[in-house]
Amino acid sequence: MNFCHKANALPSTSINRVLFFVALALVSGLGLSFGLHSMLVGHDSTFGTSREVPWGLLVSPYVFFACLSTGLCIVSSLAQVFGISTFQAIVPRTVFLAIITMATGLMCITLELENPWRVGFYALSSPHQSSNIWWKTTIYSLYLIFMVCNFLLLTLKKEKRAKVFAIIAFVAVTLGNLNMNSDMGLLSARGFWSENYMPLYFLSLSTLTGCAAILLFNWIGKSFSGQIAETKDDAALKATGKLFMVLLLGIFYFTGVKIMGGFYPQFTKNPEAMSLLVQGNFAPNFWIGEVGLAVLLPLALIFITRGEKTNILALAGISCLTGVFVLFYDLVIVGQLIPHYSQYNVVDLPKYYSYSPSLHEIMITTGALFFFLAAFILGEMLFKKIYNS
Amino acid sequence: MKGINLEKLHDEGVENLLSKERRQFLQFGLSISGVFLGGSILSVTSAKQAQGALSRGKVPVAEFPYSPHYTMVIRQNHCIDCERCLEACRKTNKVPAHGYRTSILERSIPIAQGQRERAFMPILCNHCNNPPCVRVCPTQATYKDKTNGIVLMNPEKCIGCKTCMAACPYNARYFNEEERAIDKCNFCYDTKLKESGGKITACAAACPANVRIFGDLTDPESDAYKLIHAPGKVLWVLRPEAGTLPNVFYLDA
Ligand code: SF4
Ligand code: SF4
Numbered sequence: 001m002n003f004c005h006k007a008n009a010l011p012s013t014s015i016n017r018v019l020f021f022v023a024l025a026l027v028s029g030l031g032l033s034f035g036l037h038s039m040l041v042g043h044d045s046t047f048g049t050s051r052e053v054p055w056g057l058l059v060s061p062y063v064f065f066a067c068l069s070t071g072l073c074i075v076s077s078l079a080q081v082f083g084i085s086t087f088q089a090i091v092p093r094t095v096f097l098a099i100i101t102m103a104t105g106l107m108c109i110t111l112e113l114e115n116p117w118r119v120g121f122y123a124l125s126s127p128h129q130s131s132n133i134w135w136k137t138t139i140y141s142l143y144l145i146f147m148v149c150n151f152l153l154l155t156l157k158k159e160k161r162a163k164v165f166a167i168i169a170f171v172a173v174t175l176g177n178l179n180m181n182s183d184m185g186l187l188s189a190r191g192f193w194s195e196n197y198m199p200l201y202f203l204s205l206s207t208l209t210g211c212a213a214i215l216l217f218n219w220i221g222k223s224f225s226g227q228i229a230e231t232k233d234d235a236a237l238k239a240t241g242k243l244f245m246v247l248l249l250g251i252f253y254f255t256g257v258k259i260m261g262g263f264y265p266q267f268t269k270n271p272e273a274m275s276l277l278v279q280g281n282f283a284p285n286f287w288i289g290e291v292g293l294a295v296l297l298p299l300a301l302i303f304i305t306r307g308e309k310t311n312i313l314a315l316a317g318i319s320c321l322t323g324v325f326v327l328f329y330d331l332v333i334v335g336q337l338i339p340h341y342s343q344y345n346v347v348d349l350p351k352y353y354s355y356s357p358s359l360h361e362i363m364i365t366t367g368a369l370f371f372f373l374a375a376f377i378l379g380e381m382l383f384k385k386i387y388n389s
Numbered sequence: 390m391k392g393i394n395l396e397k398l399h400d401e402g403v404e405n406l407l408s409k410e411r412r413q414f415l416q417f418g419l420s421i422s423g424v425f426l427g428g429s430i431l432s433v434t435s436a437k438q439a440q441g442a443l444s445r446g447k448v449p450v451a452e453f454p455y456s457p458h459y460t461m462v463i464r465q466n467h468c469i470d471c472e473r474c475l476e477a478c479r480k481t482n483k484v485p486a487h488g489y490r491t492s493i494l495e496r497s498i499p500i501a502q503g504q505r506e507r508a509f510m511p512i513l514c515n516h517c518n519n520p521p522c523v524r525v526c527p528t529q530a531t532y533k534d535k536t537n538g539i540v541l542m543n544p545e546k547c548i549g550c551k552t553c554m555a556a557c558p559y560n561a562r563y564f565n566e567e568e569r570a571i572d573k574c575n576f577c578y579d580t581k582l583k584e585s586g587g588k589i590t591a592c593a594a595a596c597p598a599n600v601r602i603f604g605d606l607t608d609p610e611s612d613a614y615k616l617i618h619a620p621g622k623v624l625w626v627l628r629p630e631a632g633t634l635p636n637v638f639y640l641d642a
């Protein structure tokens with residue numbers, strides 16, 4: 001049954017769309033070529049990272065895209081695994097988005113490694129079960145395979161079999177997400193991470209970004225193919241909008257906890273890091289990105305339009321995604337800026353270490369983002385029928 | 390993130406302890422400490438144990454897990470910052486200019502109101518008994534030697550994820566661009582230690598002030614053993630709150 005009312009027939013893939021895709025792919029290629037360059041010459045001369053701050057900008061898009069994929073998988077599971085039919089109409093596009101976001105995330109972390117070519121061999125021949133990084137990479141790689149199977153079966157209209165893969169992928173990605181907590185949270189060296197990587201917070205944040213991406217990319221997808229809204233899609237998007245709002249309120253609470261920690265040392269175990277985030281050099285990121293863009297603006301937009309307008313929901317989505325990206329950047333970087341020997345009255349030890357991303361890191365991140373956008377547009381061209389069925 | 394600063398605690402004197410209790414503590418091996426405070430004995434090996442003692446909990450009995458169990462005792466107040474140890478380390482272990490395995494931190498310690506004392510604190514890998522760097526490594530490129538407890542690297546397996554660098558609370562690791570792998574102090578395992586039949590490291594051999602005392606915790610004849618077990622001495626480890634159980638001890642001797 002086709003629920004799609006069309007003002008006119010769906011436009012076929014025109015040359016302009018192909019050109020648009022090619023342009024995105026070219027920018028992506030340009031950005032990623034910086035990654036190849038730094039792989040050849042080493043990160044010492046191309047990355048802004050240092051002995052003291054070993055993880056740089058690229059860890060943020062990795063965490064961001066991996067969480068986004070988790071959120072997308074969770075929302076698609078509402079229909080596929082838990083049988084909530086309202087969300088059924090957006091499942092194929094959501095599953096595709098989940099695949100390309102995870103692929104983008106894994107690409108980012110690959111380019112963050114100094115010797116990525118050793119991964120395949122030694123991750124298999126010398127695995128380390130107590131390493132969260134090992135588990136996470138393995139789980140996310142398997143998850144990607146499950147999601148591809150899920151999508152292929154959906155395109156073949158084999159919903160029952162697709163569901164099996166959806167369930168496995170859902171379990172895998174939830175484990176991977178919780179593993180991400182322990183991955184950073186268990187590092188006693190960086191107390192800021194252990195404090196801020198609470199499993200519930202992380203899972204809520206992931207689902208929040210998933211909802212935001214669904215609102216944004218469904219709207220773009222429809223605009224791209226010149227479609228007017230379909231009833232079933234619309235209902236799914238509005239339901240996603242509601243879930244989005246509830247999660248925003250939840251994240252608002254966690255943001256409030258951060259603010260308290262930033263101003264009042266008694267509310268935190270890491271007062272130096274929290275005040276750096278809330279009142280120090282990272283305050284613009286925090287207040288504009290984490291508070292304004294991630295939470296307040298989306299909430300305001302939804303309240304004003306009562307969550308009825310899909311284009312405003314899309315706007316709320318892009319605002320939230322941008323803010324959460326900043327949040328992950330802050331989390332990764334601020335966590336590393338407290339000097340190791342700060343309690344030892346060391347002469348000339350700065351109060352905080354410093355880090356700023358290099359041109360290479362910025363270009364690789366841009367390349368990864370454009371890779372994702374190009375893949376999304378390709379999906380819109382190739383799977384239009386599946387999305388609309 | 391401030392833990393117990395053992396260095397700052399006032400030692401009430403181990404001699405005030407009952408000899409039975411003292412003997413018992415000596416048997417604990419690594420959990421021995423000279424800090425005796427208000428009826429509690431604070432372990433130098435871990436905050437967990439120190440807190441256990443504070444809360445009147447049982448201090449776990451620890452055997453030396455390795456044999457030989459290599460350790461280094463740093464006599465902090467003897468260090469004059471001549472940096473010969475750093476030079477020796479560089480030469481012996483071919484450490485490139487962009488990195489270091491060991492370093493010396495200059496400290497300005499408040500001793501009384503308006504008064505500060507200058508001290509030089511050599512730092513290196515602590516060869517922790519509970520090393521977070523080893524736990525996080527996805528390919529076992531870094532591992533703890535099962536015989537002697539030295540935290541070693543297998544550069545071939547290093548994928549350069551730098552998780553170990555993020556996990557080490559002591560900034561003891563760097564990425565060696567020439568080897569394309571992490572590099573760190575290994576107590577000169579493949580260089581000076583081998584040459585000397587397990588007796589000394591390059592930095593300890595080069596130190597004119599006898600600041601770095603390398604030795605074996607299981608050997609009562611070893612100078613390091615003697616220093617650690619000398620009654621009445623206050624020893625401390627760095628960042629005990631990280632729970633890493635370091636094998637490098639500090640004292641003012
Ligand atoms: S000091 Fe750092 S590198 Fe050395 S064993 Fe401990 S955690 Fe690992
Ligand atoms: S950088 Fe190398 S040694 Fe360190 S955790 Fe990664 S693979 Fe292991």
